[in-house]
Amino acid sequence: MSVALLTVSQLSYKAGSKHLLTDISLSIQPGELVGIIGPNGAGKSTLMKCLSGFQGYSSGEVLIKGQSLTTLSDIDRARDLSYLPQYSDTAFPFSVMETVGFGFHVKQQTQVMSAQTITEQTIDALTLVGISHLKDRTITALSGGEKQLVHFSRLLVQGAPLMLLDEPTASLDIGHESQLMNVLYQACQQGKSALVAIHNLNTAAEFCDRLILVDQGQIIAEGKPNDVLTKENIHRLYHDLVMVSQHTETGNTIVSPYKK
Amino acid sequence: MPFYRLTSVQILFSVLLFCGLFLLYLSFGAIHIPIVDILALFKAYLVGGSELALKEQPLASAVVIHIRLPRACTAILAGGALALAGACTQGLFKNPLASPDVLGVSAGSSFGAVVAIVTGYSFMGPIWLPIFTTVGALAAAAVIYTLASRHASTQILFLILTGLALSSLLGGARMGLLLMAQQYEMSQFVFWAMGGLDGSSWSQLIWPAPIIVIVSILLLRESRALNLLALGEESAHGMGLNIKQTRFKLLMFATLLTAMSIAVAGPIGFIGLMVPHLVRLIVGPRHETLLPFSAVFGVIFLLVCDLIGRWIIAPNELKVGIITSFIGGCYFIGLIIRFQRKGSFV
16 A cells, blocks of 8 residues: 555644644545535534644644655645635736646646746646636735635645645535536545545535544544534534435435424 | 736836936925936945035035935835835735824834933934834834734724724824923924825934934845735635744734834824825736835825925925825725725725
């Protein structure tokens, strides 16, 4: 078995006296698309911040390609691990091309990139995500969902083998949500890996190889989507007003709200 | 305008504007020195040094070399430093309305200057005023930095309120200190507080000039970091930026530039807020172009304001700080109207 891209062992994070993450252990192999699911306030974003190195942790260990996250330089970390936070916003009217182009920062540390190469690769990423028509707009003039897609394109040009995405589909319509997840799925098919915090359980079930169910800072269940999205788990964490069924063609679990 | 590409025309225009203004600045005044004489003076100075310059252009040499050139250099250093400090602060706090004035760094620096004046240190040598302004600015920056470390503090309203509180606090302390001052020190303070370039001398520039030049170069090297920071700290971290180190470095640069400009020219308001804001509308938000153009236009703006101050009630002079405050105040009101119409400051 190849070396895991990400290995997390007994990670805990305490803010004051409150335990936000407790004994989190997981690993991501090359080519895997793993979803982190859980109700609001479960600790998904906190976990993402800790794994990205943006936030420290109280105990445990995070290894990127076998090397401790804390010993990696910022550039070395960003070369192997890219991170899309839940909110990325700016007050300045950068163009979409410029915003995506900032994603080349890591590559530019070790190689000289011509303006033409940057422009071509930026347009390729925008086309892949389906927003090439936005290339001449300024980021401040876009809707929340469009901004999220631009930042996702920036993540793609960074080119790290492991991507951490914190609710990347939160403000997207269903078409763009599917587009983004398909791009991510294709990237993982080609050898990249991704860990995605996601709220939409149906999307998680459709695209992710594995799901990690988190509640109150602890891993409750982990495994194949159909093994994690059981009626017991769903009703326990998402209350009774959620219906769990099976898709007649794919056999995937379908979770939907229903009226009392 | 989605794409901001600097054309050679824009660069050439800026350089020509600066050169023309610089010569006009040296030429204009109570004693008119023709531009031809100024050029001849520089030529003589370069060829044969001060002796030949004095021999060939005695009047121009006395007026330009000892009075107007140090004043012009002070304007160049202070204007450039303040505009750069403003652009840096706006990028650092992701806030187009941030500036050393609004954040209270200028108030801290001014407080340091008043302490130097009241205690008599400013008269003991040219190094003391820069030291006091720097310490004052650093103390104010430390307060801002501590508060800015918290997530919510980057909110525009919170930042402005913190700056207002800090400025008010330091203003009160400054007034309290002046109660203890003697008549002469009091008059020195009033003269200094209006922010002016008159009375500039080479000796005043010995310490601040190299610091401003070095810090400006170091700041220009952080353009890319400022671009990344503008997308938010989490995103910038994801792209490989060391947030803590970069933020500390940038705040130090902005603080030092503010402190040095206050040491050479007193508290000149609004350049830090207005110039980068205006330049961003023209050349775009990328800091690779925003920073150098802010510096150039900060210089041009201060030279123009000082020329207006020297011309408007000639043969008397109006302090340049009064002119910049007036123009800056009008600009600020214009910004508010723009915000009400467009819903955006940028």
